[in-house]
Each structure stands twice: as C-alpha cells, then as structure tokens.
Amino acid sequence: MIYFFDIDDTLVLWDDDATAIHPMGDGARGWKWNQPLVDFIINVGHTFVLWSGGGKDYARTWRDRLISDYPELEADIRRLGHMALDLDPRIAIDGDICVDDQAEFRGVNSPATWLTPEDFIATI
Ligand SMILES: [Mg+2]
Numbered sequence: 001m002i003y004f005f006d007i008d009d010t011l012v013l014w015d016d017d018a019t020a021i022h023p024m025g026d027g028a029r030g031w032k033w034n035q036p037l038v039d040f041i042i043n044v045g046h047t048f049v050l051w052s053g054g055g056k057d058y059a060r061t062w063r064d065r066l067i068s069d070y071p072e073l074e075a076d077i078r079r080l081g082h083m084a085l086d087l088d089p090r091i092a093i094d095g096d097i098c099v100d101d102q103a104e105f106r107g108v109n110s111p112a113t114w115l116t117p118e119d120f121i122a123t124i
Contacts (some may be wrong), residue, residue, distance in 0.1 A: 001046075001096055001097050001121060002046075002049055003041075003044075003048050003049070003071045003096070003097050003098075003099070004042075004047070004048075004049045004050075004051055004095045004096060004098040004099070004112070005044055005050055005051070005077050005091050006034060006051060006052060006099060006100035006101050006102075007049060007050060007051070007052040007054070007058070007059060007062045008021070008023055008024060008025065008052060008053075008054070008101070009021055009022055009101040010034065010037070010100055010101045010117050011033065011037055011050065012025075012031050012033065012034065012062060013031060013032045013033070014027075014028030014030075014031050015028055015029050015031060016028040016029055021035065021101065022039050023054065024054045024058060026098075027035065027040055031051070032070070033066075034117055036121045037117060037120075037121070038066070038070065039079055040124050041070075041076060042070060042072065042073065043105065045076060046076065047076065048077045049077075049078055050063050050066075050077060063077055063119070064091060088107060090112050092110055092112035093110070093111055093112060094114070096112040097113050097120070098113065099114075099115055099116070099120045100114060100116070100117075101117060103115055103116045103119075108112070109124040
C-alpha cells in the first residue's frame with residue numbers, strides 16, 4: 001500500500017481563506033505544513049508519494065522543503081508526483097490511499113481510496 005498526498009490545501013495549508021482552493025499557492029499570502037499529516041508521515045514510516053496537478057517539478061520543490069524541515073523523512077518519500085494521478089488508474093491502485101482536498105472529484109476514475117485531509121486525519 002502506498003500513500004499519495006496532494007500538496008496544495010492538503011499537505012500545505014495556504015493562509016488565505018478567500019478562495020476554497022489554491023493551485024500552486026495562487027491567491028495566498030503564506031503557508032504552513034498540515035502538521036497532523038506530517039506527523040503521520042514521520043510516525044508511520046511508510047512509502048509516500050507527493051503529487052500535484054502543478055506537475056513533477058512543483059512536487060519536487062515541496063518534497064525538498066519537507067525534507068529540509070524534517071530530514072528524517074528522506075528515505076520515506078521515494079517517488080514524486082504525477083500530474084495525472086487521478087486520471088491514470090494504473091498508478092494509485094486498489095488498496096492505496098490518496099489524500100486530496102478535492103478527493104470527491106479526483107477519485108471518480110481511480111481504484112484507490114480517496115479521502116479529504118479532514119477525513120483522513122479523522123482516521124489516524
Ligand atoms: Mg489540492
């Protein structure tokens with residue numbers, strides 16, 4: 001089983017409440033880690049994938065920031081994002097968990113389990 005974490009408004013919480021979503025931080029003034037998710041990554045020691053509709057380079061930027069803040073995570077985040085994660089059913093497979101603030105839209109064509117950050121945090 002692999003955990004896939006979206007970045008914007010999932011692993012990274014943008015500080016502007018004026019809009020519901022912030023693709024690549026659009027419209028936001030600042031950000032913070034979604035600490036319960038970071039704590040989960042640290043404590044579970046599983047394989048994680050960070051992904052973003054912003055693409056692989058954007059996902060890599062946030063992976064590097066996460067590892068800069070939490071160097072112990074370097075071995076656990078082994079792969080980077082795929083901008084079509086929700087469109088290609090071969091990537092996140094049955095049994096995988098995808099955490100995404102837009103889970104209700106992205107999970108439609110995917111065999112994985114898709115949860116919003118709030119719903120996922122409620123399970124941990
Ligand atoms: Mg998002």
